[in-house]
Amino acid sequence: MEIAFTKGQGTGNDFVLFADPDGEIELDADQLAGLADRRFGVGGDGVIRAVRSSRLPEGAAALAEDPGAVWFMDYHNADGSPAEMCGNGIRVFGAFLLAEGLLSLEVGESIPIGTRGGVRDLTRTVDGFEVDLGPFVVAGEAMVAARRLAVDRPGLAVGVGNPHVVVALADDAELDALDLSDAPVVEPAPPAGANVEFVVPSDPLIADGVGRIRMRVHERGSGETLSCGTGAAAAALATRSWAGEGAPDAWSVQVPGGELGVRVADTPEGPHVLLSGPAELVYDGVLEL
Template sequence: MTTTLQFTKGQGTGNDFVLFTDADGETDLDGVAIRALTDRRFGVGADGVIRAVRSSALPAGAATLASDPSAEWFMDYHNADGSLAEMCGNGVRVFARYLVERGLVDLPVGAALTIGTRAGVRTVRRDGSGFRVDLGAWALGDDEPTVRARELHAARPGLSLSVGNPHVVVALASDDELDGLDLSWVPVLDPAPAEGANVEFVVPSDPLVVDGIGRIRMRVHERGSGETLSCGTGAAAAALAVRHWAGAGAPDDWAVEVPGGVLGVHVAPGADGEHVSLSGPAELVFSGALTL
C-alpha cells in the first residue's frame, strides 16, 4: 500500500524538520518511513519529523489535555533514525509557525499558544522577530559522566541536566578544540545514560558577558540524529551549564552561537523552579508531496 504525504520542510537556525498534518491521528509513520523521509540523499532530508496531530487523537495526548485542555495540538516528534523524542526546542518553534501558516491556529504577535509534547505542555509566544518557547523548569542531573569524542584527546567531565530531554554539557578550552571535533562519531559517555543524551560542547566567549548578555559557542551531537547545525534545547542546556559554572552574578540572558546561527536563552523564576526559554528564527522552506 502506498501513501502520498503532503509535507512541509521547516528549519530553525539550520535544525531542519519534515512536518505534516494528521489531525485525526490516521497516519502514524513507522521507523522505515521516517528514515526514508529524513535521508539527505534519497529523501527530503531532515534532522527529524514532526506530525501535527490533535492531542485528543493519540494516547500520549491524554496527559496533555489533563494538564491543560487548551493544548489542542500535539507535536509528535521523531528523530531522524525513527526514535521518539520528548520534544525539540527549535522544532516546537517551527511547529508553531507551521500551525499558524497552515491556518490551524490563530496566533497574532504578542499572543501565546499551548502545545502538547512528550515532555509536557509547552507555551510558545509570537513576537516581532519570531517565536519564544518556555521550555519549563530545568534540573541538574545526579551523575557526573565523563565524555570522550573523536579528536578530543582526553576524556572531559560533563554536566548532566534536563530541560525536558536529557543533556550532557562539556566545557572546552578554545575555539580550536571546538572546531577540531569530529562529531560524525557518537560521543561516549561514562556512565552511559539509559535513554541516551544530547551532548553539547561549549566554549565561553572572552569576555563572557557583554552588555549584560552571556555569550558562548556550541556544537552538538543529538541523540538519534547525529551532529546538527543547531539544537534548541541543547543551546538552553549549554547556557544553563555555563551559568552554573560561572556562579553568583552570572546573567540570565545568553546568546548562543551555533553553526546555523544564534539563539537567545533567558532564565526566569517560575512557580515550580527556574524556567528557561528559547528564542530564535523559525522558517518554512518549501512544501511538496512524496509517495511512500
C-alpha cells in the same frame, strides 16, 4: 500513500512536517527515517506530525496537564525514534500551524503545545517564537570521549524535558577540531541516551549583561546538527552553573546555524528556562511512500 509535507528550519536545524489533525496517518520508524533521509527522502534532522492531542494516546497526558493543549507535536528523530522535545522544532511547528491555518496567533500571544516531554507554552515574537521549556535540572556528572578530543572531559548533566550532557572546552580551536560524525561516548551511559553539547565561552563571557557562548552538538538519533534548541538551553544553563553567583540569566548561544537566545525566568512554579529564535518554512511538496 502520498504525504503532503513542508520543509522547515530553525537556525539550520531542519525538519519534515506534515499535518494529520485526526491522527489517521501511522508511519513506522522506517518510514519516518525514510522521510528524513537526505539522499532518498526529503531530508531533515527530524520529522514532525501536527496532530490533535485528543487523537493519540500521548496526547491524553498533555490534555490532563493543560486542556488548552489542543495540538500535539509528534516529534521523531532522523532515525525514526521518538523524542520528548525539540526546542527548534517546536518553533518551526508553530510557524507550520500558522501557515496551515490550524492556528491563529498574534505577536505577543501564547499557546500551549503538547509534547512527550510535557506541555510547552509557545509565544509568537516579532522575529520568530519563544518557547517556555519549563523547569530544569542541572545535576550529575559524566566523562565524555569524542573523536579528536585529546583527553576525556567531564560533562555536566542537564535536563530540560530531554537529557543532555554539556562539556566545556578550552578554546575555539578545540571546538572546531572535534569530529562529531560518531556519537560521543558518555560514561556512565544515560539510560535513555543524551544529546551531548561542547561549549566554549566567549571572551569576555558577559557583555551588556548577556552571557555569550559557542556550541556544537551531537543529537541522539540524528548525529551532529547545525543547531539544537534544547541543547542551547542546556549549554547556557551549564555555563551559568559553572560561572557561579552573579552569572546572568540571559544568554546568547552561537551555533553553526545561527544564534539562539536563552533566558532564565522566575515563575510561580520556580525558575523556568526559555528559548527564542527564528523559524522558517522553506518549501512544500508531496512525497509518495
